[in-house]
Amino acid sequence: MMNVLITGAGTGLGKSxxxxxxxxxxxxxxxxxxLEPLEEVVQSIxxxxGHATPxxxxxxxxxxVEQKINSVVQNTPIDLLINNAGTGIFGPLNTYRSDDIDQMFATNVKGTIHMTRAILPTLVEQGNGQVMNIISTAGLRGKKNESVYVASKFAVRGFTESLIKELEGTAIKMxxxxxxxxxxxxxxxxxxxxDRSRLKSPDEVAQLIVEQNSGQAEIFIDR
Ligand SMILES: NC(=O)c1ccc[n+]([C@@H]2O[C@H](COP(=O)([O-])OP(=O)(O)OC[C@H]3O[C@@H](n4cnc5c(N)ncnc54)[C@H](OP(=O)(O)O)[C@@H]3O)[C@@H](O)[C@H]2O)c1
Incomplete structure (x- = not known):
């Protein structure tokens, strides 16, 4: 039995x-x-x-983030945090407004950092636990008309790889x-x-993630 926190859990991959x-x-x-999409998923679980809380x-x-996470960890050991919430805005670089750039970095990068920073002291105190960061193949290579999204995902990759080094010698997995x-x-x-019909379903990807997860540093659903 595990206690699992998932961001962006009301829709898409987080829901799956x-x-x-x-x-x-x-x-x-x-x-x-x-709240509404979260409650729908809670009802399904x-x-x-199953057991679920929005x-x-x-x-x-x-x-x-500090306040809400503290309210959970006070009474509950956490086994797994999945930083899944993310947003993407696409197009040639000169089409981006300042707000678009801020939104992607605030959600994809800072959101992941805030959540991880809030949960890590609990995992350190427990002496175990896992943080899983949902990146994308956009964290592996550049893509046309995705420059800012790709930059944000490279940032999450760098954050994850750095924490793996920082947590060496502990039982905490990134x-x-x-x-x-x-x-x-x-x-x-x-x-x-x-053509969205060519894309994988989030249910299929979620199932592959759960099946493959053994606390390793990287899971490649696609490369
Ligand atoms: N779809 C793809 O093709 C694809 C491919 C590779 C990787 N990814 C990554 O997979 C992850 C999930 O994306 P998805 O495709 O499932 O998209 P999605 O359905 O749009 O899900 C994003 C979720 O994040 C939540 N969210 C957004 N901003 C938030 C914030 N500031 N605070 C808390 N929650 C927030 C949204 O809920 P609220 O609006 O209610 O907050 C939403 O439920 C993202 O990191 C994305 O970059 C997606």
Missing amino acids: LALQYGKNGNHVYLIGRR KSAG LTCDITDFDE TAVYMGGMDTPFWDETDHID
């Missing part, structure tokens, strides 16, 4: 991961800004006999996960992908 980890007696804490939190807000396109609401606001 929550449904996967919601099996087998685990307790899943689902994090996102909107509970209907299948937790609204804007991961870009350092203080809110895992970077790399995957290609998935058919999720991530693509609802953009025409960057013209």
Whole structure:
């Protein structure tokens, strides 16, 4: 039985991961800004006999993350944090507004850092646990019209690889996960992908992640 925290758990890959980890007696804490999608996933997990709790939190807000995570870890040992919440805005570089750049870095990079920073003292005190960072093949190589998104995902990769070194000699695991396109609401606001039917389903990717996860440094769903 594990206690698992997942960011961005109301939709897409985070939802699929929550449904996967919601099996087998685990307790899943689902994090996102909107309560409604989180509650829908919580209901699905509970209907299948599982345990789940919704937790609204804007991961870009350092203080809110500290406060909300502290409220959970006071009473609950944490086995796994999955930093999944992320956002993408696409196009040639000169089309980006300042807000677009800020939003991607605040969510993908700072959100992941805030959550990890908030949970790590608990994992260190426990002497075990895992932080899994959902990156993308955009964390492996540059892509046309994805420059800022790719930059944010390279940053998460660098953060993950650095913490692996920082945590050497402890039983705490850091895992970077790399995957290609998935058919999720991530693509609802953009025409960057013209045929979404070619993309993997988030359920398939979540199942592969859960099956392959053994606390290793990297999981490659796609390269
Ligand atoms: N879809 C793809 O093709 C693809 C490919 C490779 C990697 N990825 C990565 O996979 C991850 C999941 O993406 P997805 O495809 O499942 O997209 P998605 O369905 O759009 O999910 C993103 C989730 O993040 C949450 N979120 C966004 N900003 C947040 C914030 N500030 N605080 C808390 N939660 C926030 C959203 O919920 P709220 O709006 O309610 O907060 C939403 O549930 C992302 O890191 C993405 O970069 C996606």
